[in-house]
Amino acid sequence: MKNLLCLFLFLLIFPLASFKQDFTEPVQLDWNIHFKGKPDNNSPYYALTAMTWKYSYGSTIYRNRVEIKLQNEVSIDKNRSWVKLDKVKSEEARQNLLHHEQGHVNIQYILLMEADRVLKNRTYSVKNYKAQISDLANQISNYFDTMQKNYDEETEHGSNHKMQDRWDKIISDKMVESKAASASK
Known part of the structure; x- marks a missing residue:
């Protein structure tokens, strides 16, 4: 079994705090639960969410074909995630910031679903499947980092x-699309 780790630390607006994904819905962020880290006073941002995507797999070669059993999870590191609530004066502004951060969580949830779908549904070469899986995982990671x-x-x-409203729609549509793709496999 080969363990590979892709670590995402998103500055400010790349939110997430600790959870293990169960593939039903993304975690709903809460300032009191998910943001326990000490704020970076040198950062111009009001929040940071630290998130990790991990995957591992077991492989079996059967009749010159590689089959993998994938484990795929996202976690939010609440001890590295922080918020400067003292800088956000109104409750409406706090809710808007939390909503924005939730968008990052939702994007990471889409990554989780897409990685599960893509990595499981490929035909890998017996000779270099480890490199192929690693390369594919890096492509997925880079795509979502850019997003x-x-x-x-x-x-x-x-x-x-x-x-923000435009991106809310994009994220919502992508979540529906990813869930539909997962359900049809």
Whole structure:
């Protein structure tokens, strides 16, 4: 069994705190539960969510074909995730920031579902399946890392409400699409 780890530490707006995903719904963030770390006073941002995606697999070669049994999980590191609630003056602003951070959690949930679907449904070469799986996992990781960055840039870390609404729709549609793809396998 080969264990591989992809670690995502998303600055500010790349949210997540500790949970193990059960594939039913993304975790719903709570300031008091998921943000226990000490804030970075040098950061211009009001929150940071530290998240990890881990996968491992067991492989069996049968009749010149590789079959893998995949384990795939996301966790939020609540001890490295932080928020500067003292800098966010109104309750509405706090809720908007939490909503933005939840978007990051939802994107990571989509990563989890897509990684499960993609990694399980490939035909791998007996000679180099480990490298193929690693390469595919890195491609998935890079794609979603870029998506997280685009989410922050385009929404201006949640302060551009029009773009936040646009991204809410994108994320919602992707979640529905990923769930449908998972259900059809």
